[in-house]
Structure formats: C-alpha cells, structure tokens
Amino acid sequence: MSDPATTWPEGVARHVLPRSSSTNSDALRLAPQIEGKAWIITHDQFQGRGRRGRDWEMPKGNFAGSLALRPDGEPGQAALYSFVAALALADAIAAVAGPSARLALKWPNDVLLNGGKVAGILLESSGQAGRVTALAVGIGVNLFAAPPADKSAAFAPVSIREETGITVSPEDFLDQLAPAFAEWESRLLSEGFEPIRKAFLARAARLGEIITARTGTAEITGRFEGIDASGALILATAAGRQAVPAADVFF
Incomplete structure (x- = not known):
C-alpha cells in the first residue's frame, strides 16, 4: 500500500464547521442532499458519540469529522466501511506522526499509537426496506491532547502531539485522511472485502494472542x-x- 496521496479526492465535498453537536448527525442530515460524498469536520464538537452510547470527548485541537455517503446497500456491506476507515486512519496517522510511531489496529474500530488509544470510529446509518441509504463514517483523533482516561476502557487515551511532539491541525490531517480513505474505499468497491481484511489483519493488535x-x-x-x-x-x-x-x- 502506497503512502496516501495529498491530492483531494475528486467528487468529494469538504465542510469545516466552527461548532457542531455531532458531525455524524450533520452527515446523516446532509447525505440525502448530496450526489457524491462529503467530509464534515468541526473545531468544537460538544455532543460527540462513541460506540454503545458512550460520550466522545474532544479537547481543543483534536480531530472530529465524518464522511457522509450514500452506499445504497445492505447493512452488512455498509459495516465494512469501519475497516476502510481504520486502514485510512493508520495511513494518515503514519504520514503525520513519522516512522517512529508504533501503530496498530484494534478490532473493530480503534487505532492504537504506542500502545494507547489515539483514534476511534463510529458508523451510523439510516435507510429503509433493509437497505442503507445514508451512512456517516465518524472519526475522532486525538491530535493535540488526550481526553481524561475512562477506567472502564481497554486502553488509556494518548495523543499524537504528546507521543511524538508533532502538532498537526484538523484541516491538515483531513488532507491526509480523505485521500487515504478514497484509496481504500476504491479497493473495497473494486476488489471486495478480502484485500481489506488481509490489510487489517497485517496491522491488527494482538493477532494470535x-x-x-x-x-x-x-x-x-x-x-x-x-x-x-x-x-x-x-x-x-x-x-x-x-x-x-x-x-x-x-x-
């Protein structure tokens, strides 16, 4: 897999909001109105959601964003976008954090940096008749600071800045993430899930343990x-x- 290109993917819109309750909610509202896809990021997400109804805290300077798209497929196929997002995140974080960053993918939806949780993914969808017609691929990345630790979580949170000394803005991070996501999505659509599955397992944390x-x-x-x-x-x-x-x- 090559390094993510920095060219913005064709046909994908970009929205930067000063404040949002949830970029996933924004993405689900926007999806029925768009022809292609759209990234939505915000500098202040105040009601972010994690898996199983957990809150997702966003210290200032971190990345909160969602991709709005219209897959028009079965829920099982839409769920595979979590693995596309994980691989794209790993590529984007590697591009900004440098070769010394130790990255691993924790099934099903987290990215680990030097053994701590640096990013998470949340898919939310809407549809009818057993079809997903709107999908929000929500992504949170601790770019600048880690939120307070959750005692029930499997891993302590870490941030890219605190682990590597590198500071990157949400906009610059999106410039890496969007092309990486487009590349992995293209492979999913053209080759199916198998190459995605193999690439995920090649980076999976604790495989065989x-x-x-x-x-x-x-x-x-x-x-x-x-x-x-x-x-x-x-x-x-x-x-x-x-x-x-x-x-x-x-x-």
Missing part, C-alpha cells in the same frame, strides 16, 4: 485467530471457534 471479547451479555476469551468475510472476530475458545460480530475487546 489470548484476548477477551465482551458483548454486553457474554464474555468470551480465546485466541484471536482473525476476522471472517463479514468482519466478525474469530476466537479459538475452549468450546471451539466462535465468530463474534460485535464486542468490546480487552487484552
């Missing part, structure tokens, strides 16, 4: 063997191989 997946109703511990064609986590447990479609993972 014992991890615990908490689904909200169960806790499953086993060896992390990979992800399947739907993006589900594959664990080798005492009861056999299990596919876990959604969970929080702890190492």
Whole structure:
C-alpha cells in the first residue's frame, strides 16, 4: 500500500464547521442532499458519540469529522466501511506522526499509537426496506491532547502531539485522511472485502494472542485467530471457534 496521496479526492465535498453537536448527525442530515460524498469536520464538537452510547470527548485541537455517503446497500456491506476507515486512519496517522510511531489496529474500530488509544470510529446509518441509504463514517483523533482516561476502557487515551511532539491541525490531517480513505474505499468497491481484511489483519493488535471479547451479555476469551468475510472476530475458545460480530475487546 502506497503512502496516501495529498491530492483531494475528486467528487468529494469538504465542510469545516466552527461548532457542531455531532458531525455524524450533520452527515446523516446532509447525505440525502448530496450526489457524491462529503467530509464534515468541526473545531468544537460538544455532543460527540462513541460506540454503545458512550460520550466522545474532544479537547481543543483534536480531530472530529465524518464522511457522509450514500452506499445504497445492505447493512452488512455498509459495516465494512469501519475497516476502510481504520486502514485510512493508520495511513494518515503514519504520514503525520513519522516512522517512529508504533501503530496498530484494534478490532473493530480503534487505532492504537504506542500502545494507547489515539483514534476511534463510529458508523451510523439510516435507510429503509433493509437497505442503507445514508451512512456517516465518524472519526475522532486525538491530535493535540488526550481526553481524561475512562477506567472502564481497554486502553488509556494518548495523543499524537504528546507521543511524538508533532502538532498537526484538523484541516491538515483531513488532507491526509480523505485521500487515504478514497484509496481504500476504491479497493473495497473494486476488489471486495478480502484485500481489506488481509490489510487489517497485517496491522491488527494482538493477532494470535489470548484476548477477551465482551458483548454486553457474554464474555468470551480465546485466541484471536482473525476476522471472517463479514468482519466478525474469530476466537479459538475452549468450546471451539466462535465468530463474534460485535464486542468490546480487552487484552
């Protein structure tokens, strides 16, 4: 995979908002009105959301943005955009943080920098008749400062500036992220999920090691063997191989 180009992808709009309650909410409102795709970022997101209804805090100088698009497909296909976003984030962070940054992807939606959580992804969608007609790919990156640690989280938060000494603006980060996302999305649409799956596993944290997946109703511990064609986590447990479609993972 080549380094992300810095050329803005063709047919993709760009909106920079001084303030937003949630860029994902903005993206879902905007999606039905656009022909192509649109990135929305803000300098002040005051009601950001994480997975499972958690709050996403945004210290000043960090990145909060969403890509609005209209995939018009099944929910399972739309869910694969989480892996596209993770790979694009890894490329963009590597481009701005330099070769000394140790990056890894934590299934299903986090990016780790030097062992701490530096970025997260949240997909939200709307549609009808079993089809996703509007998709928001929400992304938060600790560019400047890490938010307060959450005792229930699997990893302590870190920021690019605090870990590497490098300061990058949200606009400059988007200049790296948008082309990287377009490149990985192009591969998904032209080649299917398999190259995305392989690229994700090549960067996956703790592949081959014992991890615990908490689904909200169960806790499953086993060896992390990979992800399947739907993006589900594959664990080798005492009861056999299990596919876990959604969970929080702890190492």
